[in-house]
Amino acid sequence: MTILKAVIRSVLAGVVAGALGASAAQANSGDTLAAVKARGEVLCGVHPARHGFAAPDSQGKWSGFEVDFCHAVAAAIFGDASKVRFVALSSQQRFPAIQSGEVDVLARNVTATLSRDTALGLNFSPPIFYTGTGFLVRKDDGITKVEDLDGAAICMAPGSTTERNVAQIFAARGMKYTPVVIENNKQLVDAYVTGRCDALTKDKAALPGVRAVDTENPADHVLLPGIYSKEPLAMAVRQGDDQWYDLIKWVVYATFNAEEMGVGQANVDEMKASTDPDVQTLLGVIGDNGTKLGVGNTWAYDIVKQVGNYKDIYMRHFGPDSPVALDRDQNVLWTEGGLLYGLPMQ
Template identity: 50%
Template structure:
């Protein structure tokens, strides 16, 4: 009995130490002086190195915004490149502080992996990319097709469920690395590429030699809400990341941009004044400086600015806002009140 009690005490002590370690993310990040942000191995528009080797994209802007909120400097982050299999392990182990890597929020991921999502920065859905030479107009015509996809993603199960429900047979061609999937499809090793529709748009424009020879089929077969994850058990850090996203959306709702943010600090609007720290309180609530959101908007921009330059009409992808438009414009983007 004594040994069992001793073992139980040790287990509790270890669990307690892990919990304490996880609960100090904000302090650890500050002491280190740089945010470790998990990103993809290269996904144009979302997280990929540019011609100068600097990481850019919609997800990278989440890294930059959190760095701006914590340090007042959006450049104080390190992009840690991860594939789909590595991403949650890296978060659980403490290798990264934040996972900002086009990751679908699911019940299993939010409850069973020691991680929790901190919001949605892109509403997506799984689709299909094919060569026009295949001669199909609908995914329902893909019976007996070979389908390229990445292992360890929600795409595998979603594809299997959809095909079973529509009585379609297919040959899965599965790879560990996203770049391997792209290369295999480009080389004609499979008839179809299935992943999130945003990914298909990115691949078509940035990775295929003749983009006009390919088409994204009209079917969207799943809900794929994408967003950043943090470790469970660290509410203070969850608050920082969650409210960073809300600040970017709130800024767009209120008409605050990187260009006018200094002038908007003179606004009489109570909502604008709270957002920008003129009226104090929001920063103190999270252990941040009162100008945390001002720094985000000044250095990164509001959500609309980030969307347009990375994946929207100001980018090669030219993705329509759609579900990612503000709620006042028919979309799902809605900032919780900062007050």
Template identity: 55%
Template structure:
């Protein structure tokens, strides 16, 4: 073997055995003693506060999963409610450590805004909701409609693209606050409410006086990979956010749940052993305790549990797994190998 190959091999071995160096974000979080998570101001099923200020939802569970991985305690997290227009500035400025707020991963946000996106925790698409009494059955019948939409979103851009591509006209009713745009629709200020289909399902199920008075049209007018985001420049923090998601998906695929995770510590499956910190040094590679994924699963659950508890068929939203099923069931959720 020549000298160049020897040097290359040594470098590769060193890279495989080194552990993560603490980055500025992780240092700041540990010094503070809690995670600061940016969430929606109130989106049923994803991030929504109750009358006592307790937050619940799929994105909230992700915030708790990060805290469990970092501290071994899912409760060491505070929430910063952010509007669509506030969210990126809050992340860029350091007001929040991570944005877990039904945000679409797009090229411009990935580059010009200086963000890194984790794998999508919910694959979605934009749709339209209309009053049943309007008699509309598909998007192509919306020519001339007034449409309620939030500014500073991919929703607003997709709306314009959809109508322009079809030679149709519409009148936008642009309102920033989530509760105000919904109120405008229900009061009749606009014919149509448009946002991600999961959001429409939440609004219809929890805010409509009578859900049967409103219909979500079958049209899916965009791809909306909703994903947590962090700032550019801290690879270690980005790695942690990514791998918490992979661990939750891997746990579901391997049948590891919040209820059986302690029993699964006895598993002879090498993948489960690495996932739960029984063997290997996966946590150290991330700068975390080797029980990081065990703590996530024990305290928050695997991906399937989080989906079912917040937006699944037994919740008011009644959303099917669809694209968010595991890849083994025809969906898009796929975990990179934990090894």
């Protein structure tokens, strides 16, 4: 904990590189993949309870969209998606945890931003989920648009982009608000549910989960229309380890490309017999992409077989039958007018 506090202080002072401490220096030495292989599991930092993205059940078994991206990394490395240890992190804990080497990768609702990419010493995967700031309000309060929130008490978490976004949204409209800033996610949601705040603000994609799971009567709560910032959520790793960064990026691209090629969990075995060289390359039937990434050549096959392509993962957690149904919006392939674009795997 002392190291983590020191890291936070150093980040605030803008001197990240020189002051990460011994464990971070080791973690930065470019050997994350070797360390993960030796340990036998990936340490993945996730949200403590964001329904649809990451949450443990009563047995402590994690599930969610970001949880599955952690599983995909494990599948690529070990051919076994189960080899992950999940570390629940609050908004404020997440960056010290990746900087110090407490986790190997963050899949924790992290918005990729310039400051985080530079001053915080992170590298980002391609975004795995595009969303933006949203607001949840009580239907009875008659609030139907952001402009109705003038003078409102707004519940939000510290250490998130949301705090800054809210300040900008209100300033731009010449409106005032009282921030109610609470780090603990349960206490934050409780503060809204018990009426301490007029609105709860979070990434918009997180709010249906709060409404469905944390409110007594979901129909009493509404999401305000509109998206008020760009929140491209990505996996994050430490700077200074290109091999690890490459692997994380290509795990994400593999899920996009598999969807684009029509290779999913349901048909991946039959697709091994495809004569399409792109499919053969993806599935490791030809080529040595795995070797280039430092893993086995069936790495992408293992991801699709055990976890799925992007669509499989999305539908499992946000599909119409899931408790947190979310339209895919921009989270569809570029070929369908969306933002998901897997780089070529040649």
